[in-house]
Amino acid sequence: DAGITQSPRHKVTETGTPVTLRCHQTENHRYMYWYRQDPGHGLRLIHYSYGVKDTDKGEVSDGYSVSRSKTEDFLLTLESATSSQTSVYFCAISEPGLAGGTDTQYFGPGTRLTVL
Amino acid sequence: GQSLEQPSEVTAVEGAIVQINCTYQTSGFYGLSWYQQHDGGAPTFLSYNALDGLEETGRFSSFLSRSDSYGYLLLQELQMKDSASYFCAVKGLDSSYKLIFGSGTRLLVRP
Numbered sequence: 001d002a003g004i005t006q007s008p009r010h011k012v013t014e015t016g017t018p019v020t021l022r023c024h025q026t027e028n029h030r031y032m033y034w035y036r037q038d039p040g041h042g043l044r045l046i047h048y049s050y051g052v053k054d055t056d057k058g059e060v061s062d063g064y065s066v067s068r069s070k071t072e073d074f075l076l077t078l079e080s081a082t083s084s085q086t087s088v089y090f091c092a093i094s095e096p097g098l099a100g101g102t103d104t105q106y107f108g109p110g111t112r113l114t115v116l
Numbered sequence: 117g118q119s120l121e122q123p124s125e126v127t128a129v130e131g132a133i134v135q136i137n138c139t140y141q142t143s144g145f146y147g148l149s150w151y152q153q154h155d156g157g158a159p160t161f162l163s164y165n166a167l168d169g170l171e172e173t174g175r176f177s178s179f180l181s182r183s184d185s186y187g188y189l190l191l192q193e194l195q196m197k198d199s200a201s202y203f204c205a206v207k208g209l210d211s212s213y214k215l216i217f218g219s220g221t222r223l224l225v226r227p
Contacts, residue, residue, distance in 0.1 A: 031213055033214075040124075040219060041219060042203055042217045042218055042219040042220045043159065043203065043217040044217075045214055045215075045216075048214060050213075058214065090158060090159070094213060096213050103207060103213050104149075104161045104164070105159075105161070105215060106161070107158040107159045107160070108158060109157075109158050110158055
């Protein structure tokens with residue numbers, strides 16, 4: 001299994017508080033992603049990173065920010081959590097190969113966040 | 117834009133064969149992937165079709181037809197442990213290596 005950890009694994013917080021989720025990898029993969037998963041919506045990309053300090057938005061980026069100061073760490077921050085951000089958050093990593101290749105994404109165990 | 121559609125639920129009997137379909141609308145993509153996710157777990161990679169046709173990996177096979185904007189995952193000799201959610205995903209032609217996932221199909225295998 002790819003070495004990916006997420007912390008915390010579970011968090012309950014109140015509306016309006018800041019929250020930071022951490023993804024840590026030991027695979028030295030270049031690409032890292034943050035997804036949220038909600039019933040009926042599958043996995044939706046929040047932000048991704050293609051290198052240290054290089055990040056870009058995904059399809060549901062509003063209300064979220066990210067930072068990547070080291071290859072191995074990718075942080076997701078909710079500046080002011082809202083109840084609509086209650087979800088399961090997955091981090092993933094990949095190492096791009098040739099164009100058209102599989103570029104398998106490996107997922108972390110997930111963080112279950114509840115915003116009251 | 118890109119969108120992928122899958123049936124929300126499929127039920128099958130242990131030992132049987134089941135096909136999970138994925139239809140898509142996209143302006144172009146490199147290939148179609150399939151991921152499996154057990155309840156409470158993380159998605160894990162199952163298969164990838166870069167070209168049209170059938171790819172076989174043990175009991176699982178995946179098929180892609182770009183002309184029909186259609187793919188499927190075929191699971192043979194179903195086992196109880198195959199009960200999980202299955203997601204199709206496409207990788208766009210831009211340089212982001214992003215995957216766009218379908219909403220997933222929940223497979224329930226009955227004894």
